[in-house]
Amino acid sequence: MNTLIDVQHACDTTQLGYTVPTDDKIQRWADTALSALKIQDKEVTIRFVDRDESQSLNHTYRGKDKPTNVLSFPFECPPDIPLNLLGDLVICVPVIHHEAVEQNKVVNNHFAHMIVHGLLHLLGYDHIDDEEAEAMERLETKILAQLGIDDPYQEL
Template sequence: MNLQVDIKIDVEDKMAMNLVDMKLWLRRAFEASDYKNDAEVSVRVVDEVEIRRLNREFRHQDKITNILSFPAGFIEGFPNNCMMHLGDIIICSEILFREAIEQNKLISEHWAHILVHGMLHLLGFNHTNDAEAVTMENLEIEILTGYGLKNPYEESL
């Protein structure tokens, strides 16, 4: 299984994570799933104005957020030898920087966590109830700690 990643940076602020590392974390989440087809995903890094606009337009929530995931949906009977578009991830770099500082986390680790989180949404994981949240969080922890990062749900000192 292969994952193709298209990243568009629509902000001028300094990125905490380079494109190679962004793709790496998306691939790690992809590989940890049971997904069998080749796939592609689009990622866009935006500012607070744009993430708020998108959140208002598509989720009817007039507020900023750190990430939005728009799964394309799975197609029953889709041929295994074809590449499927999993969906789009929109990340607000300004919010990630601020959250990392407020939560006393390394910015690069917070980026990794949010990328993994967004990718898992595209792969069908969710946190709409407690059981789903536990499953998704445990997989996030497994992926991140498996590569030497801290558990993102533990309090940082």
């Protein structure tokens, strides 16, 4: 699988006392997700941000004035231009760490889940209604199981 991942670190995680996954792990997670859907040769930007940037983007694009774990920005290419860009994922490092602790999850497993979740959004999956949510959750759980990660929706 040849997913091209552009990783951007837009916050100083060490100063904040947080970690982010290695580029190798991010690559493996993205490749596994896209391979499960039989999708090849795509490009994705993954940007790790702080609470302020996440909140600003969430407010601007979703009308929600708070930081969030992951935002997905699909790229809509004109039909006559051949580009393999799926879009951008913006991941809020402090929110991921906070949620992992709150939900008693391994931090890297939660990062993996949010990357898989975000990639599915870039591919058009959604969870607006119950039926779509259940289908998306089943797919996420299946992909994460391939990575050796427990069902993120199970009650602990």
